[in-house]
Amino acid sequence: MQKQAGLIVNPIAGMGGKVGLKGTDGPRILEQAIRIGATPEAPQRAARALERLAGLRHDIHFLTCPGDMGENELASAGFEYTVLGPPTTGETTAEDTERAARRMREEGVDLLLFVGGDGTARNIYNAVGDRLPVLGVPAGVKMHSAVFGTTPGNAGELAELFLRGKATGTREAEVMDIDEDAFRGQRLSARLYGYLRVPFERRLVQSVKAGSTGGEETAVRAIALHVVGNMEPDRAYIIGPGTTTREIMRVLGLPNTLLGVDVVLNKTLLARDVNEGRLLEAIEGRPARIVVTIIGGQGYLFGRGNQQISDRVIERVGKENIIVVATRAKLFALNGEPMLVDTGNERVNKMLSGYVNVITGIKEKIVYKVCS
Amino acid sequence: MSEDMKLRNYHAQVWDEPLLMDKSVKGQRGILVPEAEPGIRSEVGKAEDLIPANMRRKAPPDLPEMAQPQVLRHFTRLSQMTMGNDASNDIGVGTCTMKYSPKVNEALCGLPQMADLHPYQDESTVQGILEILYKTRDFLREISGMDEISFQPASGGQAVYTAASIVRAYHEARGEGTKRDQVITTIFSHPVDAACPATVGYEVVTIMPDKDGYPDIEALKASLSDRTAALLITNPEDIGLYNPRIEEFVKRVHGVGGLCFTDQANANGVLGKARAADAGFDMCHFNLHKTFSSPHGGMGPGCGALAVKEHLAGFLPVPVVKKDGKRYSLDYDRPESIGKVRDFYGNAQVVLRVYAWIMSLGAEGLNQVAETAVLNNNYLEKLLLAVPGITESYGEGKIRLDQIRYSWEKLTADTGVTSEDIERRMTDYGIQAYWTSHHPQLIPEPFTPEPTDSYSREDIEEWAAVMRQISKEAYEDPEKVKSAPHRGITTAVDESAALLHEKCMFTYKKYKRMKAEGK
Numbered sequence: 099m100q101k102q103a104g105l106i107v108n109p110i111a112g113m114g115g116k117v118g119l120k121g122t123d124g125p126r127i128l129e130q131a132i133r134i135g136a137t138p139e140a141p142q143r144a145a146r147a148l149e150r151l152a153g154l155r156h157d158i159h160f161l162t163c164p165g166d167m168g169e170n171e172l173a174s175a176g177f178e179y180t181v182l183g184p185p186t187t188g189e190t191t192a193e194d195t196e197r198a199a200r201r202m203r204e205e206g207v208d209l210l211l212f213v214g215g216d217g218t219a220r221n222i223y224n225a226v227g228d229r230l231p232v233l234g235v236p237a238g239v240k241m242h243s244a245v246f247g248t249t250p251g252n253a254g255e256l257a258e259l260f261l262r263g264k265a266t267g268t269r270e271a272e273v274m275d276i277d278e279d280a281f282r283g284q285r286l287s288a289r290l291y292g293y294l295r296v297p298f299e300r301r302l303v304q305s306v307k308a309g310s311t312g313g314e315e316t317a318v319r320a321i322a323l324h325v326v327g328n329m330e331p332d333r334a335y336i337i338g339p340g341t342t343t344r345e346i347m348r349v350l351g352l353p354n355t356l357l358g359v360d361v362v363l364n365k366t367l368l369a370r371d372v373n374e375g376r377l378l379e380a381i382e383g384r385p386a387r388i389v390v391t392i393i394g395g396q397g398y399l400f401g402r403g404n405q406q407i408s409d410r411v412i413e414r415v416g417k418e419n420i421i422v423v424a425t426r427a428k429l430f431a432l433n434g435e436p437m438l439v440d441t442g443n444e445r446v447n448k449m450l451s452g453y454v455n456v457i458t459g460i461k462e463k464i465v466y467k468v469c470s
Numbered sequence: 471m472s473e474d475m476k477l478r479n480y481h482a483q484v485w486d487e488p489l490l491m492d493k494s495v496k497g498q499r500g501i502l503v504p505e506a507e508p509g510i511r512s513e514v515g516k517a518e519d520l521i522p523a524n525m526r527r528k529a530p531p532d533l534p535e536m537a538q539p540q541v542l543r544h545f546t547r548l549s550q551m552t553m554g555n556d557a558s559n560d561i562g563v564g565t566c567t568m569k570y571s572p573k574v575n576e577a578l579c580g581l582p583q584m585a586d587l588h589p590y591q592d593e594s595t596v597q598g599i600l601e602i603l604y605k606t607r608d609f610l611r612e613i614s615g616m617d618e619i620s621f622q623p624a625s626g627g628q629a630v631y632t633a634a635s636i637v638r639a640y641h642e643a644r645g646e647g648t649k650r651d652q653v654i655t656t657i658f659s660h661p662v663d664a665a666c667p668a669t670v671g672y673e674v675v676t677i678m679p680d681k682d683g684y685p686d687i688e689a690l691k692a693s694l695s696d697r698t699a700a701l702l703i704t705n706p707e708d709i710g711l712y713n714p715r716i717e718e719f720v721k722r723v724h725g726v727g728g729l730c731f732t733d734q735a736n737a738n739g740v741l742g743k744a745r746a747a748d749a750g751f752d753m754c755h756f757n758l759h760k761t762f763s764s765p766h767g768g769m770g771p772g773c774g775a776l777a778v779k780e781h782l783a784g785f786l787p788v789p790v791v792k793k794d795g796k797r798y799s800l801d802y803d804r805p806e807s808i809g810k811v812r813d814f815y816g817n818a819q820v821v822l823r824v825y826a827w828i829m830s831l832g833a834e835g836l837n838q839v840a841e842t843a844v845l846n847n848n849y850l851e852k853l854l855l856a857v858p859g860i861t862e863s864y865g866e867g868k869i870r871l872d873q874i875r876y877s878w879e880k881l882t883a884d885t886g887v888t889s890e891d892i893e894r895r896m897t898d899y900g901i902q903a904y905w906t907s908h909h910p911q912l913i914p915e916p917f918t919p920e921p922t923d924s925y926s927r928e929d930i931e932e933w934a935a936v937m938r939q940i941s942k943e944a945y946e947d948p949e950k951v952k953s954a955p956h957r958g959i960t961t962a963v964d965e966s967a968a969l970l971h972e973k974c975m976f977t978y979k980k981y982k983r984m985k986a987e988g989k
Contacts, residue, residue: 150886153949251883258886426910434678453692461673462664464657465689 101158101209101261104202105144105179106195106222108214109166111237112139123217141171143237143250144213148175150254154261161205163198166190192221199225209233209297211257213250216275219243223273223292231268232294233257242274242402244395245294260297267298269314270341274394274403290339290357290393290403317425318342320459322349325389325423326365327460334381335362336411338390338404342423346389359406374408381411387419388412397432399468400450401440409443417449422456422466429456429464436467444470475935480900481957485547491978493544494534500541532978551959553902555765561850561933562896562904564873564920565660565708567736567760572830575763575823584822589814593799599818600798603791606825613836614734614754615747616777620786621816626735628811629755629774630666630702633731635808636753636778636785637700638670640729643785643806650699654723656685658707660733661908667702683711683864690719698728705732706739708908708918709863710847710870720750729753729782735774737761738922739844739871742837746777753778761839762824773820787811839923843872846921846930853934854919859884859941863913873920875913882915887944887951889915895943895954899936 110128113136148171151158160179162168167190172179182201195218202210203226210230212222215238222232234246235253247253259265270293298314322345329335337343337360347354350365358371361380369380388411393403399422400407412420422437439450447470455463506514518526536544553560560568578584587599607619623629634653641650653667656677664674675693680686685703701723706712713719720730732746735757746754758764759772766772778786788807789800800815828836851874854860859881862874878889893903907916921930944951955961975981 249883251886255882255886430910430912434681453689455675455693458676461668462676463673464676464678465686465693466678467686467689 101154102205102207103158103160103257103261104199104205104207104210105160105162105168105172106198106202106210106212106214106218107140107144107163107166107168107171108195108212108218108237109138109140109190111214111218112143112239113137114239138166140213140237141166143235144168144171145175146250147211147213147235147247147254147257148172148177150251151175151177151258151261154258158261161202161207163190163194167194167198192217195221196225202226203230206230209257209260211235211253213237215239215241216243216273219245219273219294220275220291223294226294228270228293228295230295231260231297233260233297242272242276242288242394242396242398244271245273245296246395256297256299259299265297265299267313268295269298270294271296272340272394272403288394288398288402288405292357293341314425314427317427317459318345319349320462321423321425321457322346324457324460324462325421326350329362329365331364332384333363334368334384334386336360336377336381336386336388336407336415337362338388338393338407340391340393342391342425342428343389346423357403359404372406374406374411377406377408377411378414381414385419386415387421388415389421389423391422392424392428392432392437395431397435397437399437399439399454401438401442409441409446412441412446412450420450420454422454424456424458426458426464429458429466436469439468439470475931477932477935477939478900480898482897482959483547483550484959485551487544487547487551489978489981490534490536490541490544491532493540494536496535498535498537498540500536500538553897553900558900558902559925559929559933560902561921561925561929562902562917562919564875564905564918565736565908566766566905567738567757567872567920567922568766568924569760569763569922570924571763571765571823572827575826578826579819579822584819587818597798599815599822600791600800602825603815603818603821604793604798606821606828607791609825609828610756610775610777613737613741613745614756614777615745616754617780618778618783618786618790620776620778620790621773621818621821622787622789622810622812623755623774623776624812624817625772626660626733626755626757626760626774627662627666629735629757629776630660630662630731630733631669632774632776632787632808632811633753633755634667634670634672634700634702635811636782637667637729637731638672639785639806639808640782641699646727650697650728652693652695652697653700653702654690654693654698654728655702656704656707657910657912658685658709659702659704660708660735663702663704663731663733667700672699679864683709683868684713684715685719687715687718687722690722694722694726694728696726698723698726700729700731702731702733704735706871708873708875709865709913710739710872710874711865711868712739712871716749724750731755735760736872736920738840738920739873741840742833743840747779752782758820758824763827764820764823771817771820773817773824840872842923843921846923846925847872847874849927850919850921850930850934853931854937857934857938857941858945860937872922873918875907875916875918877913878915878917881941881944885944885948887948889917891951891954892937892940892944893917894958895940895951896936897955898957899939901933901936 113131155177160172160177161182162172162179164181169181182198199222210232212218213235219234233253235250236246247256273291273294274288276288325346326349339357344354344356352367355371361369388407390399439447441447451468451470453465454468456466458464555568610619623632641647651673652675653672654675655663668674677685677689705716723730730751731753732751734754737756738761755774755776758775759766784806785808787810788802788804792799792801859878861877861880863877882888889906897903904917
């Protein structure tokens, strides 16, 4: 049966990176990038991903955007496609991306493939939320989101498996972005914007020969059961953002703030979606623990997407009371690179550096390195 | 290696053989059992009366009914559709330590003195096999440096489980059973080293490799405490690197009061070269069906011989073989023992084969086993690293011992052909599908060959030539590899069936149900 897929290329993605800018958000930065010699990166990256789909050339019909935003790439790769909307002249904008993604959602494509970086991921997320499977072909300067294939080729391969029905599962992956203006000023502020549904290939996370059933969902459940089973009375538990920590709240039967921080005491909700100030108030005068997981594709434990759990909160709670949770698959996806912390406070960063026991299942831990 | 080595133009025999259950014909029999004679009948009564009434089946079991020639043909056909050690090159089946099992040893096991032994025979009538158990015990004591051996565990996994049970019994005997609730292992140790202590009830703490590929000693230091019950570690690890700091690992674990066990399921890299006891370990085990040549695979029979130092000997499972003057016996009177893990002698025929194998090689021969295996592996490494698309992960430039975990990551990135595609394609050249990796797959697109002491130079070159050929195909015509096998007994299998319960057929009952539902 013929499948329908969407392709959106952000043609300017990545242009800032090679010339030493920290992103390409906004026309001013783009102008600056072109002036100092940046050339488009995204079209070649799109081509490398599409190469992997060549075997499906007659089985997929693409919906795409005019010109450099997909049409040209699909034409030269020899795919069938329908162009949405009138041809654009000159510069493309974030609004073009969002409009096209919304159309694809309405048409109900089987998979939306986009080529870009964190900024593009955010635009796609704004348009489709979790209603479509989406996969990013990496082309941006900033790559904090976890929605991308590790290389354009790998993204193409995963898309192929998914469209052939060989990889049917999806996982929720973080969409994160850094405020580029702040970043350029040497001050860093990353936010967790939401989660996209990304195809998920079993082969990458567990050996078929191992014969065991149960994938990521089972692992996340096991982690949550371990954490809840070891909760102590009269102790506040600060539950950081993320899908792994969300499962803890599910096991407790409590409402959860996926993108924010909640506080649990005696298995009931003490405070919901708190900022730093309210967090410090909530744990005032009582022992507390912090439960966090890796946020985003870069392996950050603190300082990206969970800034509410600030250096002051961490110092108050103490290193020995930090519970780190992550599935093995997420840890291994770091490719041996250490987990990172960036609290903005050198003393706290140093305190957090070293080794941490990561809970990966019921009575199961991996000792993992943390760097600042 | 010559560039134009001729590869085998293999084609599998496809018998399209139905299941035995589907071939059953009502009333057919393989053997007509003679009626009991009247004297016996009057003495013993009816056979069914020997079974208590409440335990008798109400309906006979659903078993296939067939005559002998049809049964023989069925299994011969299945064997012809299977690539076995006797027919094909199985260097690829790494971590399994596949070896030639001398046929003469099979003849020994078939002798009535062995084949007709009964577990309830009086000890005075089984002195021969007890002597062989005792002497093999002495061989393994010398090889490991340990003090006492148990042949009871029937597999490597059961030996590790027995070791984990001994860890628990040891700490309980010292009043620290509750406090010491963690076992430490490494990510490239055999997965049983984590699974067995977890089954016994321990929390398992796993150490990742450092930048050189060795278990990170800083991570070890960070995980030791008064909760540490033991270290269960494989060395050399799955990726073929020997941990040069193994003594320090042991010392540090002992320093906090933990025990140390090393998994020597596959001892080919160290046999006669390094003794577990000399590195300070309290326990180790050997898979006699791997390193020591007894046939391997197909669920046994196996034997995971467990070796321990004197201070743990009392905890070994019963029975332990003993010698008192000239008389051999099985000692069941061991008050500290963790109890039984199996009945009677264990798999004594495995021990008989091992005894014969050791006697035929002698000490010098056993030393040569390790040397040949390591040389073979390093020769294969040289050939494979010249194949486009193959790389090694971790420990670049370091000497490997008996096996290596390679990666096709580069080839996959270049061509889209995965390690599993290649695994299926290689059977078209008449060599066995390789072993990719233990779980979890930390190294992308992995494969793990192990050219043990049994393979010739020609075997190794044939194996490498097949890898080179498939790499060439992947770069020139990736679909050819992706759609393999082309000359096998089946076309590509839906691998998700191994994971998805709704696609698996564990029993004939489920097979019938799925067939009825048209799946």
